[in-house]
Each structure stands twice: as structure tokens, then as C-alpha cells.
């Protein structure tokens with residue numbers, strides 16, 4: 196699937212997306228039938244144990260994306276551009292996004308920001324790099340804006356709607372809507388002709404994304420909107436105790 200085909204999923208099916216950071220999970224998630232994998236800069240939190248996504252480097256995103264695409268060669272894989280890899284200048288952004296495409300075989304890049312990055316989305320699209328936008332809570336600006344729900348007052352809601360429109364018009368093939376009022380996410384989903392992928396943005400988006408470790412019930416602190424579908428922490432405790440019994444009873 197290419198990004199133009201991905202775009203056409205709007206209105207035809209709900210898009211199931213998870214984050215992923217390595218080969219084995221990528222392979223298992225492809226087999227499980229997810230539509231798309233995001234190599235999120237959330238790897239800073241769930242893989243590296245950092246407090247924010249800010250320390251994640253371009254090399255780390257390349258390293259993880261290359262492994263994920265190898266594990267899921269037939270799945271749409273998006274690389275999340277890390278902080279400072281696309282904010283300095285259009286030239287640096289084109290070089291860094293291009294490098295990710297060259298070195299990982301991924302299918303698209305994602306970058307955070309609203310109308311203020313639309314010019315960059317247009318340039319990337321012009322050179323053949325598909326861009327997924329990301330508005331609402333944007334963790335790379337959490338030191339400035341925090342993680343609180345977006346779009347609660349009229350001026351923020353207007354900014355987010357203008358931004359969705361600007362990113363769509365600049366050529367973005369899809370938009371992540373993170374932690375925003377569900378009514379606003381619904382309006383944005385109706386406003387743009389590209390699929391919206393929600394996380395904490397209510398049920399009316401065209402698809403949903405969750406951080407894999409939250410989804411599996413592995414993270415201790417997860418955002419209030421992240422619903423676990425498995426209790427991996429509890430299952431690991433049970434499995435370790437069963438392993439311990441086998442070892443102690445000389446069964447191995």
C-alpha cells in the first residue's frame with residue numbers, strides 16, 4: 196500500500212494503527228492484521244524510560260524503523276520525525292526526512308505541528324515524501340503547552356481546524372489527532388478529505404492509534420485515554436512464577 200491508497204481508506208474502513216519499535220513485534224502485529232505501524236518517538240518513554248520524547252535522535256528513529264519495516268514488510272510503516280530533526284529549516288527537514296526514507300524503507304514520515312508547518316509538508320510532498328500530520332497534544336512541545344486536552348476554548352478549536360485544513364491542503368495524506376475534544380475531532384474529520392487517526396480524540400475519527408506498551412498493559416503510567424487490551428505485567432508475573440517452579444523442581 197502507498198500513501199495515496201492509505202488516503203482512500205477514509206470512509207471505507209476504520210484504520211487500526213499501533214506503535215511498534217522492533218522486528219519481532221512488527222512481525223506479530225503484521226500477522227495480527229493491523230493496518231499501519233508507527234515507529235513513534237514515544238520510544239523515548241516506553242523503550243528508553245525517558246520522561247519526554249525530546250531526547251530521541253534521528254539515528255534512533257532510523258534504527259528502530261528499519262527493524263520494524265523488516266519485521267512487517269507488507270504493512271504501512273510510518274516513521275515519527277524526532278524533535279529538532281525538522282524544526283530548524285526546510286533544508287534540514289528535507290534532508291532528514293529524505294534520509295529516513297532512504298535508510299529505512301518506511302512508507303511515510305510523521306511530524307508534529309499545525310498551520311505553521313504546512314509549508315514544510317508541501318515541500319516534502321512535492322519531492323515524493325508522504326507526510327502524516329499530528330495536531331492536538333504535540334508531545335515535542337509539551338514543555339511549552341503540556342499534555343492537557345486541546346480544543347477546549349473557541350480560539351484553540353479554531354486554530355486546530357485551520358491547521359487541519361492547512362495540512363490537508365499542503366498535501367498531508369493523513370492526520371493524527373491527539374487528546375482533543377471529541378466534538379472537535381469529529382468536525383475536523385468531516386472537514387478534511389484524508390483519514391484522521393485519533394488517540395484520546397473520541398470515536399468519530401477514521402482510525403485509532405495506541406502506544407503498543409499501553410495497549411499491552413505493560414506501561415505503569417499511561418495517559419488517561421490509553422485503554423489496555425491485555426495485562427502483560429500480570430501475565431509476566433504469572434509466567435515468571437511458573438518458570439521459577441519448573442526450575443526449582445528440576446523440570447528443565
Ligand SMILES: Nc1nc(=O)c2c([nH]1)NC[C@@H]1CN(c3ccc(C(=O)N[C@@H](CCC(=O)O)C(=O)O)cc3)CN21
Nearest residue numbers: 237240241334341342343344374406409414417418419
Ligand atoms: N506510554 C505513552 N503513551 C502515550 O500515549 C504517549 C507517550 N507514552 N509518550 C508520548 C505521548 C505523550 N502522551 C500523553 C501523555 C500524557 C497525557 C496526559 O496525562 N494527559 C492528561 C493531562 C495531563 C496534564 O494536564 O498535564 C489528560 O487528562 O489529558 C496525555 C498524552 C501521549 N503519548
Ligand SMILES: CC(C)C(=O)C(=O)O
Nearest residue numbers: 214235236237275371
Ligand atoms: C502517540 C503517537 C501518535 C506518537 O506520536 C508516538 O507514539 O510517538
Ligand SMILES: [Mg+2]
Nearest residue numbers: 235236237275
Ligand atoms: Mg510521537
